[in-house]
Structures are given as C-alpha cells and as structure tokens.
Amino acid sequence: MAAGGNNRSRLLLVILLVTSLFLITLDLRGVNITKNSRSATQTFLAPIQRGVSDLFSPVGNFFSDIKNFGKTKSELKELKEENAKLREKVIFNDDTLGQLKKLENVLDLAGRGKYKVVSARVIGKGSSATFSQTITIDSGSNDGVMKDMTVIGELGLVGVVKSTTSTSAIVLLMSDPTFRIGVRIARSQSIGVLLGEGDNNYTLQLLDPSGSIEKDDVLLSLGSDNNKPFVPGVPVGYVKTVKNSRATLTQEAIVASYSNLGSLGVVSVIISSANGGPKDALIPMPRPTPTTTIYVTQPPAIDTATATKDKN
Amino acid sequence: MSWSRVGFSSLLLFFFFIVQESAISKINFPISGFSLYLCAVLGLMALEDRFGAIAFGFIAGIILDFSPSSDSAFGKWALILTIVGYLFSRNRESIGDFTERPMAFVLFVTAGATITLLIFLVIGLVLGENNGNILNNLKTVFGNGLWTLLFSSILLPIIVKLRALTLTSRERI
Numbered sequence: 001m002a003a004g005g006n007n008r009s010r011l012l013l014v015i016l017l018v019t020s021l022f023l024i025t026l027d028l029r030g031v032n033i034t035k036n037s038r039s040a041t042q043t044f045l046a047p048i049q050r051g052v053s054d055l056f057s058p059v060g061n062f063f064s065d066i067k068n069f070g071k072t073k074s075e076l077k078e079l080k081e082e083n084a085k086l087r088e089k090v091i092f093n094d095d096t097l098g099q100l101k102k103l104e105n106v107l108d109l110a111g112r113g114k115y116k117v118v119s120a121r122v123i124g125k126g127s128s129a130t131f132s133q134t135i136t137i138d139s140g141s142n143d144g145v146m147k148d149m150t151v152i153g154e155l156g157l158v159g160v161v162k163s164t165t166s167t168s169a170i171v172l173l174m175s176d177p178t179f180r181i182g183v184r185i186a187r188s189q190s191i192g193v194l195l196g197e198g199d200n201n202y203t204l205q206l207l208d209p210s211g212s213i214e215k216d217d218v219l220l221s222l223g224s225d226n227n228k229p230f231v232p233g234v235p236v237g238y239v240k241t242v243k244n245s246r247a248t249l250t251q252e253a254i255v256a257s258y259s260n261l262g263s264l265g266v267v268s269v270i271i272s273s274a275n276g277g278p279k280d281a282l283i284p285m286p287r288p289t290p291t292t293t294i295y296v297t298q299p300p301a302i303d304t305a306t307a308t309k310d311k312n
Numbered sequence: 313m314s315w316s317r318v319g320f321s322s323l324l325l326f327f328f329f330i331v332q333e334s335a336i337s338k339i340n341f342p343i344s345g346f347s348l349y350l351c352a353v354l355g356l357m358a359l360e361d362r363f364g365a366i367a368f369g370f371i372a373g374i375i376l377d378f379s380p381s382s383d384s385a386f387g388k389w390a391l392i393l394t395i396v397g398y399l400f401s402r403n404r405e406s407i408g409d410f411t412e413r414p415m416a417f418v419l420f421v422t423a424g425a426t427i428t429l430l431i432f433l434v435i436g437l438v439l440g441e442n443n444g445n446i447l448n449n450l451k452t453v454f455g456n457g458l459w460t461l462l463f464s465s466i467l468l469p470i471i472v473k474l475r476a477l478t479l480t481s482r483e484r485i
Binding site for chain 2 (some may be wrong): 008012017019020024026027028034038042048049118124127132170176178196200263
C-alpha cells in the first residue's frame with residue numbers, strides 16, 4: 001500500500017516537474033499566454049491594491065517612522081521641499097555651465113523640465129521574494145500611460161513603465177538589477193550607462209575612455225528614440241565615488257539616485273516631452289571652419305631717380 | 313486527499329496571495345521584505361503527506377507565477393515549489409507530527425523559506441536571469457528568513473486551524 005502511494009507521488013512529481021519545465025520553455029520562447037495572464041492578474045488586483053493603499057499607508061511606513069522617531073513630520077516635510085528646490089537649482093546650473101563650456105548646439109534648456117505628465121499614486125510594490133524591484137501605480141492606458149514611458153518622482157528619475165492595464169501600470173524601478181539607462185554628465189557632457197544594482201547604489205560606466213568623472217557630478221538621462229523608454233534631461237543621480245581601476249577599459253563610478261525609491265507616494269509618468277526633447281541638439285554637428293584668404297599684392301616699385309627729380 | 317480540499321486550500325492560498333500582493337508588499341521592512349504567501353504555503357505543505365505536499369507546491373507555484381510584479385519566467389515558481397514540496401515531504405516524515413512540536417514547525421518553515429529563495433536564485437542563474445548583486449540577494453534571503461522566523465509563530469497556528477476546516481471526517485481520524 002505504502003509502495004503504491006510512493007509510486008503515485010513519484011508519478012505526480014515527474015508530471016508536475018515536466019509541466020513546470022514546459023511552462024518555462026513556453027515563456028522563454030515568448031508565448032504571449034503567460035504575459036497576458038500576468039496582465040489579467042494585475043487588472044484583478046489593481047482595485048484591491050487601490051483600496052488597501054489608503055488603509056495601509058500608515059502601516060507601510062511604520063518601520064521608517066520608528067527610525068525617525070522624535071522628529072516632527074511637518075519639519076521634515078518643509079526641509080525636504082526646500083532641499084528639493086535647492087537641488088533642482090544646482091542640477092540646472094551645473095548642466096547649463098557644462099553646455100556653455102562645450103558651445104555645442106544643445107537646445108534642451110527650454111525643453112528640459114517641460115514635460116507633459118500624468119501623476120499617479122503608488123498602490124503596490126513588488127514582492128521581495130521575486131528579487132525584482134517594481135511598483136504598481138493607479139494610472140493605466142485609460143490615462144494615456146503606455147509601456148516604456150519614463151517615470152519621475154519629486155527629485156528625478158524613478159523608473160520606466162513595464163506593463164499597463166486599463167487602470168494601472170507596473171513600473172520597473174531604476175534600482176532593479178536589469179535596469180539600464182544612458183546618461184550624460186552635466187559638467188563634462190560625457191556619456192555613459194547607469195546600471196541598477198538592486199540597492200541604493202548604481203554603477204556608472206563611461207563610454208568614452210577619455211571622459212572625466214568627478215565626485216558630485218550630476219547625471220541626466222540621455223534620452224531614447226521617440227522618447228521611449230527615456231526622455232532626455234531628467235536628473236538621475238550624482239556621483240558618490242569614482243573608481244580608479246587600471247584593470248577596466250572604461251571609467252566607473254558609484255552613483256546615488258536623487259529619488260528615494262523606498263518611500264515613493266506619488267510619481268509622474270512623462271507622456272510627452274516638449275519639442276521632442278533636446279536629444280538631437282546634443283549631437284555635436286560638424287561646423288564649417290571659416291577660412292580667411294589673404295591676397296598678397298606686389299607693392300609698386302619706387303623709381304628713386306624720378307622721385308628725387310619730382311622733389312626738386 | 314479529497315478534491316474539495318484541494319479546491320479549498322487553493323482558494324486559501326489565493327487569499328494569501330492577494331494579501332501579500334496588495335498589503336504586505338507595501339510595508340518597508342528593514343533588511344528585506346517578508347513573504348506571507350511563502351510562509352503560508354510552506355506551512356500548509358509541511359502538514360501534508362507526500363502527494364499533498366507536491367500537489368500543493370505546484371498549485372502554489374502556479375499562483376505565484378501569476379504575480380504581476382514577477383519578472384521571472386512563468387512556471388519557475390511552480391518548478392521550485394514542486395521541488396520544495398517533495399523535499400519537505402521527504403524530511404517531515406523523519407520529524408513527525410508538527411502540530412505537537414510548534415518550535416520545530418516554525419524552524420522547519422523558516423528553513424524552507426530560506427531554501428526556497430536560494431533555489432530560486434540558483435534556477436535563475438541556470439535560466440540566465442539577472443538577479444543582481446549576490447550580497448544584496450543574500451541579504452534578501454536572510455531578511456526574509458528572519459521575518460519568517462518572527463511571524464510564522466503567529467501565522468502557523470492560524471494556518472493549522474484553517475486547514476483543519478478543510479479536512480473531511482475521515483482525514484481527521
């Protein structure tokens with residue numbers, strides 16, 4: 001009897017393992033059934049998450065509130081707002097100086113910051129058990145939110161829209177290990193790639209080996225084709241430490257983000273960027289060098305004999 | 313194991329999944345998050361016989377694969393929890409009845425949660441997924457284990473009672 005039970009379990013184990021592997025193979029081959037099923041789950045969960053969000057927000061910040069015990073919330077809020085304004089000023093100043101130095105056809109000063117946005121509340125976070133870092137927001141395709149749109153917080157980049165339903169969207173946070181974004185340094189205009197590391201630190205890899213990185217350099221998003229997934233000019237972070245290793249071909253740095261991804265309440269999804277953003281204007285165009293032509297003419301020969309005669 | 317119990321337990325798992333996705337994952341736990349769902353699944357699996365543990369592992373895995381925040385391949389959790397279900401049932405036979413040994417139950421579920429996440433990372437590597445910094449991952453595994461250890465002592469008695477409701481009179485004997 002027991003042997004019969006064991007055989008039944010073994011058979012079930014084999015069948016279920018094969019089924020799991022079959023499902024994994026289907027997913028890796030890009031069969032849409034699996035993606036649609038997750039989207040359907042999100043459609044089902046979004047109203048519940050929205051309902052729970054209001055009820056649960058004080059509990060959600062319970063541990064961080066304990067950490068900040070003794071400090072008044074209003075004072076913190078005031079300081080944060082002031083800090084955000086000052087930071088914004090510094091970022092824009094740095095960027096302007098960097099561009100003036102280069103004297104290139106960069107026309108993103110007017111365009112930067114003039115984004116058309118849709119604001120959304122954060123109604124859910126990805127489970128830590130999945131090792132992926134995501135948030136769920138309460139705006140979806142009905143509000144104009146589409147896949148591969150840039151998401152910003154009060155201080156800078158937050159992530160990119162990974163998938164949408166009619167009333168909600170999932171945002172891949174910039175701290176996710178799979179997250180990659182092209183960035184430029186505001187001061188030197190050098191470009192590089194910023195990699196998510198799964199925590200609050202990010203790695204910047206400079207593409208130009210001769211480019212320079214300095215501590216506190218401000219990083220802005222480089223932008224993508226048709227502003228998808230990234231619009232240009234969004235503050236991404238600042239350089240914390242520059243890695244000086246001779247072993248690597250490119251320079252690397254540790255970067256800290258402006259946005260505190262652990263306490264996101266409201267975010268904005270960039271629907272469009274004014275005038276398509278400064279992407280093309282950042283490309284250095286070859287300019288014709290002005291040429292100066294000097295015509296050298298033979299001075300008229302002076303006949304000394306005639307000159308003396310005229311004088312007399 | 314009756315089909316009605318499979319259905320009822322699946323509904324129970326789905327309830328825990330919704331609570332996890334809509335409420336628990338919103339809490340910013342220090343070190344790392346706590347997976348209520350994993351704790352509930354492992355608690356249920358620990359009380360089942362071999363056939364039940366494997367079956368519930370697979371069902372629980374499929375439910376977790378539907379998680380919209382999951383970035384991994386569909387079916388990966390089903391594979392992992394089926395394996396864990398089998399490993400659980402193999403080892404629990406040597407431990408005995410958990411309902412009379414609560415500490416062993418808590419430790420068994422905590423160890424199970426930690427092992428499950430480690431298997432998740434290993435299978436992710438095999439499938440070529442990028443899980444990021446190894447130290448961060450280990451921190452997540454450790455944090456989840458710690459919170460499971462703390463919360464499972466509260467949660468597991470509830471799971472035992474809920475499970476008892478699903479048992480037929482024959483199974484109770």
